[in-house]
Amino acid sequence: MKGRTIYPGKAEGEAIVSKEPLSFYGGIDMKTGIVIEKGHELEGKCVKDKILVFPYGKGSTVGSYVIYGLKKNGVAPKAIINKETETIVATGAILAGIVCVDGIDIDKIKDGDYIIIEAGEKEAEVVIKE
């Protein structure tokens, strides 16, 4: 699948997929990388070293700082894949230096799929390994 690069780089790993939008501020614990938003489909799961897949971000702009904090604390996802990356997630991913791509049909990615991402300066390629 082809998409747009938000932050370039290569990454591969296991997908953790949310069909719902994700709020980083108040939604993910910055120290552990565990999703803490009550009732969220990923509640209790850890994003550390995963390829984190969700449609788009929601919630407070402080979410950018949380993404930065996840990276600093060593519990960040390896990469982020969105349907559409809005400014909060884009800003966080760029500041933290986390590979981030959007414009991807995320319905094709299932929880646990092994994902390979090559994100160039502008365009990105996402492959689901069989």
Add this chain to the structure above:
Amino acid sequence: MHLTKEQERMLDGEEGEVVARMMRLLVRLGDVYGAEKMVPVTSVQVAGVSYKSIGDAGLEFLQDIAKEARVKVLTFLNPAGMDLENWKEMGISEEFAKKQLAIINAFQKMGIVISATCTPYLAGNLPRYRQHIAWSESSAVSFANSVIGARTNREGGPSALAAAVTGFTPYYGLHLDENRQPNVIVKVKTELKTSTDFAAMGYYIGKEVKKGIPYFQGIKDADVDDLKALGAAMAASGAVALYHVEGITPEAKEVSIEGLEEIEFGEKELKETYDRLSTGDEPDIIIFGCPHASLNEIIKVAKIVEGRKARKPFWICTSRAVKEIADKMGLREKIEAAGGKIVADTCMVVSPIENLFNTTAVNSAKAAHYLPGFCKQKVVFKSMEDLLEG
């Protein structure tokens, strides 16, 4: 995006790792939004100052940035979570104050002016017509774009900080003339008597036009306080970052309104909005100054309460600069004698007032919009005169 040699050098790390990272942020955001180049900015206002809003995540980020980066242009802050001098009087805990002051120290280290206000234009950071700036606070963005005619997008905390330490912002959105055209006409069919009437109209119109650029007709007169209230409300209930008022704001005569959809705002809509924003009955406190009170608003309050007690305790939130003048004018004594307080550097939305009160009365539609969610308050929404005398 086209970058100049100077910008390339920053991106390559010649001014350090932090500046490089900040430049990378601006370049990528510019690419995402289709900017062809960067423009120099002359003024910045950074949001994300209150510890209540940004928490430890924000504090740690800012401390990292402050190790290296220094701002290149006049940079102010959004309100903090407490009065930076008289926080004890406000009932703020030691723990909260310690964290808040650590945030302020980080900003100070970067060379930012510690003027924590949502009205930088009333406190010494005043851009001119058509100047490119990078401001964050939604009501200040609206005022700068609409009333002054400066050019700014609504920046997030980090992108505003990036503009401050690099001196540039990507050239897209409201920086371009073609994106400043109105897309809807608002016909005002009722007389707006107070700045609270303007706020109520702003609340209604913001909900109607969402991200749009409204063009108002039928407003006979409006002072700076009226326009401040109008813009703040539209930015809260909608995401309006620019509006035009025929005969009053500077770009109104330069834009085209041919063939635009029209909506009306009359007596009925005004009354409906007052009813909708009022969710409580008996306030524990009255709070003015959202956005931060101008000197003129403080003078008005002092006149209303002169020589008597107000019916409830009240606060007036304002910038440190305006508070200093009010103190010098002897207004503070009058206000304190009436049961009031002038609170600087903060406001009712970003400070933890939920620990102190349950029902708050305001004359601001923006405050009425945010207080139920951010501070778990019931709200009484009325004009300054009605709240103090009523």
